[in-house]
Amino acid sequence: MKRNSDKDVNNLWQSFQTGNNDSFTAIYNTYSNQLIAYGYKLSLDQDTVHDSIQEIFIDLYLKPKKRNADIKNLKSYLFIALRNKIYKKLQRNSRLETLDTSKENVELVFHVEYSYQEKLAQDEISMEIKKLLQHATAKLPSKQKEIIYLKFEEEMSYEDISVIMHISVESARKLFYRxxxxxxxxxxxKELKTIFFIFFRKNNSN
Incomplete structure (x- = not known):
């Protein structure tokens, strides 16, 4: 299914800002599944993910400051908000578990290996190569898994990824190529040539 264009979503956001609540529902329906999929990779606690998404949309709906915000890229905004909210919840839970109120840093771990099945469904490559790609990706560091997911699955720009992952644009480029x-x-x-062709063909077609 083709996802709504940025222009379509921006029109929905502007419509919501002028009081059309149906547009808000349409925004939720557009992004909820993508946010859930991304959230599940950031936290194994599904309740944390669903609570975080719910809180984000409640804030957008109820808080005038957020409702009237000049958001240029709504999808990027929602992904950033979800990542930050999950991080804060994990940080708070970690402090409670250790009884250490001075504990500052909790590392987000990209838990679930990226699934390429849907993206590669239309490509005539063997199941063996798909499995090789799955196993190889599972061995990558967490941040490398995450950037492949955001770039390949969510088709985000390096600019958006840099904001979501709190790194510079240049660092995002380097991380992806790394x-x-x-x-x-x-x-x-032999298999690598086929896989790289798929990656960069899809990247350059966006």
Whole structure:
């Protein structure tokens, strides 16, 4: 199914800001499944994910400051809000578990290996290569898994990814290509050519 364009979503957001609550429902329906999928990869606690998404949309609906915000890219805004909210909940839970109120940092772990099945469904490559890609991705560091997911599955720009992951645009580019290089170390050269062709063909077509 084709996702709504940025222009369509921006029109919905502007319509909601002028008082059309049906537009708000349409925004939720557009992004809720993507947010859930991303959230499940940031936290194994599904209640934390669903609570976070609910809180984000409640804030948008009820708080005038957020409702009237000049949001240029709503999808990016929602992903950033979800990542930050989950991080804060995990940080708070970690402090409660350790009884250490001075504990500052909790590292977000990209738990679930990225699934390429849907994106590769229309490509004529063997199931063996798909499995190789799955196993190779599972070996990547958490941040490399996350950037592949955001770039390949969510089709986000490096600018949006940099804001979501709290890194510079240049660091986002380097991290993505580092992830590609890491995959090269886990996959045979013959299969690698096919996989890289798929990655960069889809990237350059966006």
């Amino acid at each position: 992830a590609m290089l890491s995959l090269r170390g886990y996959i045979e050269k």
